[in-house]
Amino acid sequence: MMNRPDFKLIHEWIPENAHILDLACGDGSLLAALARDKNVTGYGLEIDPDGITACIARGVNVIEQNLDQGLANFDDDACDLVIMTQALQALRRPDLMLDEMLRVASEAIITFPNFAYWRHRMYLGIRGYMPVSKSLPHAWYDTPNIHLSTFNDFEQLCRDKGLIIVDRAVGIGDHEGHWTSRLWPNLFGEIAIFRVTRS
Amino acid sequence: MPKLPVDSVGLVTPRTAHFDDPLALACGRTLPAYDLVYETYGTLNAERSNAVLICHALSGHHHAAGYSSADERKPGWWDAHIGPGKSIDTERFFVVSLNNLGGCHGSTGPNRENPETGRLWGPDFPMVTVSDWVNSQARLADRLGIERFAAVIGGSLGGMQALQWTLAYPERVASAAVIAATSKLSAQNIAFNEVARQAIRSDPDFHDGWYTEHDTMPRRGLKLARMVGHITYLSEDAMGHRFGRDLRADDLNFGFDVEFQVESYLRYQGDAFSTSFDANTYLLMTKALDYFDPAADHDSDLAKALAPATCPFLVVSFTTDWRFPPPRSRELVNALVRAGKSVSYANIDSTHGHDAFLMPEPRYQAVFAAFMDRIAADLGLETHA
Numbered sequence: 047m048m049n050r051p052d053f054k055l056i057h058e059w060i061p062e063n064a065h066i067l068d069l070a071c072g073d074g075s076l077l078a079a080l081a082r083d084k085n086v087t088g089y090g091l092e093i094d095p096d097g098i099t100a101c102i103a104r105g106v107n108v109i110e111q112n113l114d115q116g117l118a119n120f121d122d123d124a125c126d127l128v129i130m131t132q133a134l135q136a137l138r139r140p141d142l143m144l145d146e147m148l149r150v151a152s153e154a155i156i157t158f159p160n161f162a163y164w165r166h167r168m169y170l171g172i173r174g175y176m177p178v179s180k181s182l183p184h185a186w187y188d189t190p191n192i193h194l195s196t197f198n199d200f201e202q203l204c205r206d207k208g209l210i211i212v213d214r215a216v217g218i219g220d221h222e223g224h225w226t227s228r229l230w231p232n233l234f235g236e237i238a239i240f241r242v243t244r245s
Numbered sequence: 246m247p248k249l250p251v252d253s254v255g256l257v258t259p260r261t262a263h264f265d266d267p268l269a270l271a272c273g274r275t276l277p278a279y280d281l282v283y284e285t286y287g288t289l290n291a292e293r294s295n296a297v298l299i300c301h302a303l304s305g306h307h308h309a310a311g312y313s314s315a316d317e318r319k320p321g322w323w324d325a326h327i328g329p330g331k332s333i334d335t336e337r338f339f340v341v342s343l344n345n346l347g348g349c350h351g352s353t354g355p356n357r358e359n360p361e362t363g364r365l366w367g368p369d370f371p372m373v374t375v376s377d378w379v380n381s382q383a384r385l386a387d388r389l390g391i392e393r394f395a396a397v398i399g400g401s402l403g404g405m406q407a408l409q410w411t412l413a414y415p416e417r418v419a420s421a422a423v424i425a426a427t428s429k430l431s432a433q434n435i436a437f438n439e440v441a442r443q444a445i446r447s448d449p450d451f452h453d454g455w456y457t458e459h460d461t462m463p464r465r466g467l468k469l470a471r472m473v474g475h476i477t478y479l480s481e482d483a484m485g486h487r488f489g490r491d492l493r494a495d496d497l498n499f500g501f502d503v504e505f506q507v508e509s510y511l512r513y514q515g516d517a518f519s520t521s522f523d524a525n526t527y528l529l530m531t532k533a534l535d536y537f538d539p540a541a542d543h544d545s546d547l548a549k550a551l552a553p554a555t556c557p558f559l560v561v562s563f564t565t566d567w568r569f570p571p572p573r574s575r576e577l578v579n580a581l582v583r584a585g586k587s588v589s590y591a592n593i594d595s596t597h598g599h600d601a602f603l604m605p606e607p608r609y610q611a612v613f614a615a616f617m618d619r620i621a622a623d624l625g626l627e628t629h630a
Contacts, residue, residue, distance in 0.1 A: 095608050098591050098612065099608075099612055102591075103618060105623065106589075107557075107587050107589055109578060109588070110590050110592045111590075
């Protein structure tokens with residue numbers, strides 16, 4: 047259930063009893079684990095029918111909602127924390143979503159595939175093809191990932207918006223703690239994991 | 246005798262519960278005594294924890310599942326979702342379905358005798374509201390020894406009752422499913438209801454509601470009301486797909502008789518309804534719809550109105566429903582979220598318009614079954630084949 051490399055770290059970062067919003071919550075496994083282990087409450091937002099059914103079966107509150115239409119139905123500071131795992135790159139305007147996330151909560155955790163990961167660079171730079179990997183499993187023509195970015199790109203966006211990066215990490219399966227990825231995340235991190243707050 | 250489907254609850258017999266304790270109504274009047282006709286499917290467990298209440302819609306009644314007789318052509322109105330192995334699994338749940346007060350299928354209503362006058366109630370039957378219905382349903386629950394329902398479920402007007410249950414009797418509801426419903430009617434909804442009422446009330450056979458005493462029925466009015474209603478139950482796509490511009494005959498006849506198939510269909514639906522339903526009941530039910538607005542007493546703030554609710558909700562809408570379209574369900578969901586309640590929401594792709602809530606549709610069934618399974622698991626209910 048928690049085999050996604052980004053889930054493990056998020057699980058550690060979330061405080062007990064937090065009220066959270068999980069954007070693109072998938073089958074609800076993260077919310078279910080957080081509810082069980084940390085008494086977390088909240089809602090998942092999802093548009094995939096199978097994901098929604100799986101959430102309901104798990105007893106996870108899930109709301110069918112297209113994230114590209116924003117979060118206008120949630121009040122300012124509606125929750126403690128907003129999570130979005132592996133969905134930012136599929137949104138029409140990731141920058142506006144970041145604003146929305148930090149409107150409904152003071153803190154956000156965001157994970158996305160790092161396009162500058164060395165394997166992705168090899169794919170494009172050496173072989174001359176759009177990268178396909180575990181974190182980017184789609185072909186260029188049917189990928190939902192329309193706004194791919196890098197570790198550095200996201201840091202830049204946060205700086206431009208005046209957001210504070212509280213924590214950052216990389217997920218590369220079993221090697222997330224490896225010194226190389228800690229030192230050069232933009233090169234060795236397959237999945238970028240950020241924890242940001244309002245300034 | 247023809248064999249009944251294996252996933253049917255089989256032959257069912259309605260029962261009548263008589264109540265002598267007066268029921269005070271929202272309109273200020275009191276019903277001194279009344280009957281409620283109901284059916285049950287499945288078995289109430291020893292802990293009495295597996296009961297599910299089904300609330301019916303505008304033209305519904307107690308016969309929600311199974312067959313009243315071996316010759317009955319069509320099963321109960323929600324048979325697609327109630328039965329062994331279905332979303333509301335009768336091998337696990339004990340299902341209660343009743344005819345609401347003011348109805349015309351056996352419960353006390355305009356077409357029953359008023360014991361005080363010896364006449365039929367007719368137009369004298371008091372105006373009943375969703376909250377009156379819920380109060381009467383709670384008394385039926387008392388009578389059946391059900392302290393707390395595992396779920397209260399309804400579609401359309403039935404969904405309003407499910408919602409009202411969570412506000413009036415939060416301690417008696419373990420979960421609620423509000424399907425193809427709304428927390429209040431729009432001006433357009435009320436407008437359609439008013440057209441239906443005017444159709445009935447302006448029928449010369451209506452006689453101010455005393456038509457039975459004149460040995461007649463406002464058939465034309467009720468037929469028109471149903472035809473208008475029916476248009477709002479179907480989607481433009483569903484109608485187009487089913488009838489298109491198909492003609493009954495090969496050529497146009499340049500007259501006002503039935504020419505298009507859709508006209509034929511509407512007239513047939515209207516005719517069938519006008520002889521099987523009571524006009525006074527139809528008037529009452531549409532008023533109950535119009536009046537429902539739990540936020541009205543809370544500065545029109547639905548989230549405030551929802552404060553008493555404690556149970557998890559399932560809210561379901563259908564993409565082509567234009568009677569109570571998805572934004573109405575989203576309003577309810579957003580208010581539930583704002584009030585901090587447990588809620589899940591699914592907007593089901595369907596071409597069937599408002600009527601989709603009555604039909605089997607794989608995604609609808611999957612969501613519904615997942616919710617019911619979850620309730621059963623949370624309550625520790627066992628399956629009895």
